[in-house]
Amino acid sequence: MRIGYPCINRGLACRCTHGFRLASYSPHRLEEAVRANLDGLQGILEFNAARGILFFRISSDIVPFASHPVMSVRWQERFRGRFARIGRYIRDHAIRVNMHPDQFTLINSPDEAIFARSREELLYHARVLDLLGLDLTNKIQIHVGGVYGDKDSAIARFVARYRSLPERIRRRLVVENDHVSYSLEDCLRVHQACGIPVVLDVLHQRVLRGPFGVKKALARAAATWKGVDGIPFVDYSLQAENGLRGAHAESIRVPEFRRFLSLTRPIDFDVMLEIKDKESSAAKAVAAAGEDKRFFRPAIN
DNA sequence: TCTGGTCAAGGTGGT
């Protein structure tokens, strides 16, 4: 079990999310942003590794506008060496990473142009992980997408489109349940049809299916992962206690997290904490999980 | 230097 957080470290000055407006695009601007993002990523990974936080979601902004027609820089060649160095650091420190293209990436849209753009966006994400030289346990997670008035045909379209994707994308792609349209059960149907591994989002699952059965949900999601995919991971977030519906909590609630750990024993999995205060909650979760036999400690050297 | 409106992309659901 590794524990991590997505994209942003709130305490460090380092960031890997430097961007700019499309209107201000220039090759120089792009190169500056990527350089700063790679430096920032390295800094965040070092911060994390020193604290036993060995799971991290790399921001899709690492190369701004990578799949947009405006892109005119051969960024893969330009930054090959820097990506390779960071990748070596990731491997040497037994870190696992993932990426999560945002909600505009829809492989089941009836609109072929939207699918084509989504495929390009997925290809970009695969290229980043390939440039880092990371194995197939480092995943790209997306949602099933829209319903378009008919869930059965929307799922069938997802499956057909998934099968048509290049192996380079398919081998890293995993699908996550959402809190509006596609429940865990829906994602398992998708898995049955095409073999894609399923990421459990613990909060979304509770929203759509009620408060019970976390372990069963996890066991069913875990069964969709093959050896080459590594152990499964989950997205863990929690509702703000007195906030509006859907509002995410500011900070982890350790007793609740401990219950989650004990409830899911002995299944081994990694945990992505989608919580506002990021590395601060991750450090608390690492401390809480330190007592757990599943928690991963790399050999020190 | 500070502030707040706005940012590539789509879909859903409420009015």
Added chain:
DNA sequence: ACCACCTTGACCAGA
């Protein structure tokens, strides 16, 4: 038909 919300940060124009 239209608009807010998604999750939230941070860019950038205008003061």
